[in-house]
Amino acid sequence: MKLFLFRLVALLLAVAAGFLSWQNTALLRRNAALRETVTQLESERRALEQRLATPAIEKPEERAELRRAIEQQTSELRGLSFQHPVTYKSISRAELRAVLVEKIREQYTEEQARDYGRSFEALGVIPPGTDLMKLWLSLYDEQVGAFYVPEERALYTFKDRGTSIFEARRYRVTIPNAPAPRPVIPGAYGPFLQVPGGVNTIDEDRFEPFVKFSGDSGPLEWEFGVRYQYTDVQIEDFTLPAGGRDSDNDYGTLLPSGHLLYNLDEDRRLSFSIARTARRPGFDQISPALLTGELGDNDLLGNPDLDPEDAWGLDLGFEQRLGSDGIVGVNLFYRDIKDLIEIANTGIEGDDGPGSFVLTPRNTGDGEVWGAELDLSTPLSAFGMNNTGVFFNYSWLDSEIDDLFGTRRFNDQSNYVFNLGFIQELPQLAASFGVTYREQGDAFGRIVGEEVRTSYDGDLEAFVEKRLGEQWTLRLTGSNLLDASKDEIFDKFNSIQGQLDRDYDEFEIETETGGRVYQLMFRYAF
Numbered sequence: 001m002k003l004f005l006f007r008l009v010a011l012l013l014a015v016a017a018g019f020l021s022w023q024n025t026a027l028l029r030r031n032a033a034l035r036e037t038v039t040q041l042e043s044e045r046r047a048l049e050q051r052l053a054t055p056a057i058e059k060p061e062e063r064a065e066l067r068r069a070i071e072q073q074t075s076e077l078r079g080l081s082f083q084h085p086v087t088y089k090s091i092s093r094a095e096l097r098a099v100l101v102e103k104i105r106e107q108y109t110e111e112q113a114r115d116y117g118r119s120f121e122a123l124g125v126i127p128p129g130t131d132l133m134k135l136w137l138s139l140y141d142e143q144v145g146a147f148y149v150p151e152e153r154a155l156y157t158f159k160d161r162g163t164s165i166f167e168a169r170r171y172r173v174t175i176p177n178a179p180a181p182r183p184v185i186p187g188a189y190g191p192f193l194q195v196p197g198g199v200n201t202i203d204e205d206r207f208e209p210f211v212k213f214s215g216d217s218g219p220l221e222w223e224f225g226v227r228y229q230y231t232d233v234q235i236e237d238f239t240l241p242a243g244g245r246d247s248d249n250d251y252g253t254l255l256p257s258g259h260l261l262y263n264l265d266e267d268r269r270l271s272f273s274i275a276r277t278a279r280r281p282g283f284d285q286i287s288p289a290l291l292t293g294e295l296g297d298n299d300l301l302g303n304p305d306l307d308p309e310d311a312w313g314l315d316l317g318f319e320q321r322l323g324s325d326g327i328v329g330v331n332l333f334y335r336d337i338k339d340l341i342e343i344a345n346t347g348i349e350g351d352d353g354p355g356s357f358v359l360t361p362r363n364t365g366d367g368e369v370w371g372a373e374l375d376l377s378t379p380l381s382a383f384g385m386n387n388t389g390v391f392f393n394y395s396w397l398d399s400e401i402d403d404l405f406g407t408r409r410f411n412d413q414s415n416y417v418f419n420l421g422f423i424q425e426l427p428q429l430a431a432s433f434g435v436t437y438r439e440q441g442d443a444f445g446r447i448v449g450e451e452v453r454t455s456y457d458g459d460l461e462a463f464v465e466k467r468l469g470e471q472w473t474l475r476l477t478g479s480n481l482l483d484a485s486k487d488e489i490f491d492k493f494n495s496i497q498g499q500l501d502r503d504y505d506e507f508e509i510e511t512e513t514g515g516r517v518y519q520l521m522f523r524y525a526f
Contacts, residue, residue: 104136197289197302200237206230221261229253229278235304237288247288247304253278267321275313281306281341285361292351295343299350301360309363311337326378334370339363340401342411345448355492355506357449364401367410371397387425394418403446404496411445412454430467435460449499451491457484473523478516485513 104113113133212225232250257275264270287302294300317331342364350356377391395417399410409415421436439458445451460481466474492506493499 100136104133194239196239197237197287197291199239200235200287200289202283202287203234205232219263221263223259224257226254226256229255231280231308233286233304235286235288239289244288249286249305251307253308253310269319271315271317271319273313273315277311277313279309279311279341281308281361285341290358295359297350297352297356299356299358301346301358303361306341306361307339307363309337309339309341311335322378323381325381326376328376328378329374331373331375332371333373334368336366336368338366340365340367340410343447345450347448359447364403367399367401369397369399369410371395387427388422389425390422392418392420404448405446405500408446409444411447412443414443414456415441417441431465433462433464435462437461448496449493451499453489455487457486458482459484471525473521473525475521475523477519477521479519480514480516483513483516485511487511 110133117130207230208227210225210227212223214221214223216222230250230252233248235247237245253276255276255278258273259275260272262270281303285302286304286306288304289302291300312335314334315331316333317329319327319329321327340363341361343359344362344364346358346360348358350358372395374392374394376393378389379386380388380390396415397413398415399413400407401410402408417438417440419436419438421434423432423434425432437458437460440456442456443454445454459479461477461479462481463475463477465476468474488510490506490508490510491504492508493503494505497503498505
């Protein structure tokens with residue numbers, strides 16, 4: 001119960017934080033509008049002061065009119081009207097500085113000023129080591145055009161500001177060879193350069209007729225079918241020379257399949273499948289453009305002549321129902337793959353110079369994959385917890401393929417993956433929360449000139465969800481809560497013989513983390 005209350009409080013705090021953030025945004029907008037208004041009023045008031053101090057104004061009635069205008073502008077800035085006649089006094093800038101020091105020290109002690117300065121430094125408002133007192137004085141000294149002292153009922157203006165407080169600040173810019181015409185800014189643009197692979201067309205036509213037969217006989221259910229898959233891909237890349245712009249590739253494959261399902265009883269059943277499948281290469285793999293730095297330090301050159309992967313697969317499975325809503329299953333699988341698509345090294349030096357290469361996808365050859373899967377998903381009804389659901393999935397797999405250096409697994413293929421988690425429904429509160437943990441095994445990849453071993457930390461994700469009526473949902477999600485890292489160890493070689501002899505050219509270790517991610521979402525269903 002305490003854990004539930006803690007999560008409920010966390011959810012309410014998240015909602016409150018979202019509301020306060022929205023309010024803060026609104027206040028910032030209002031503050032910006034007020035600043036614009038104050039700036040405009042200050043500009044108008046200073047203009048009137050300048051007119052008041054200009055020696056050309058000699059008539060008393062005109063000076064009195066300007067003073068009334070100044071009093072009106074000052075009243076608008078202060079938000080208060082003058083209740084008594086205003087006395088005008090003039091002081092120098094040096095005298096103003098003494099007044100400012102006195103007024104600031106009336107409000108803040110030196111210790112308080114230092115504390116404020118450290119806070120502003122921590123927030124990044126001011127550079128480290130800034131003397132806040134000097135900063136305040138410099139700001140006031142530059143910005144104060146006049147000030148009113150209620151105790152004296154006097155409005156102070158200034159005798160000088162460098163030469164005169166009312167004299168506009170002047171900025172000078174030296175232009176070489178004046179009075180020649182000024183250069184056009186930003187100047188004339190040159191022609192836009194095409195990015196490799198950035199201007200192309202890929203036209204893929206597919207024709208896939210199929211036929212299917214299905215039926216049952218007592219506890220046995222069956223389904224057989226066949227599909228013919230024909231693909232024609234035409235590519236035109238306008239960033240390549242005229243002779244290599246166009247490429248065309250077409251292929252057709254007959255894909256039969258058969259599935260048997262035998263019901264042992266109402267809660268248990270066996271399944272068997274055999275099928276031939278094809279996986280076409282992706283558009284990024286067949287684009288003929290050379291993309292520099294696309295794969296780390298290496299370049300990527302597309303291969304428009306790639307053939308699709310062709311695989312015959314066998315699956316044997318068993319499922320057991322748990323209660324009314326749960327299920328557990330085991331599945332064994334095998335794949336015989338031809339024309340496996342993998343990244344290969346062309347041996348050509350890459351754009352980054354020595355140590356980098358031009359890589360390209362290719363049909364490596366024939367290989368095999370096999371493994372097993374265990375899957376469990378069920379509510380904990382047996383323990384009186386109908387609103388608590390748990391799930392677990394574990395997959396183990398292995399593979400084999402031959403390359404120049406011998407037999408290996410498929411590149412970058414983990415030997416296992418598993419997920420574990422739970423979801424807790426709270427019907428009375430129209431809410432739910434859950435946690436998922438995911439982990440995968442190490443992977444190995446090998447091409448000419450480079451071998452890499454990759455390991456992964458576990459990934460933890462959690463969520464809290466609150467349904468608001470029938471259409472609104474508030475959801476707080478935390479991802480990568482363990483700040484998982486991906487670690488890679490690179491072995492690099494200068495030649496095929498060097499790789500065979502384990503004559504290393506370079507050894508490299510890379511570690512990367514993505515940081516924790518928190519996301520608050522409002523969802524509306526309509």
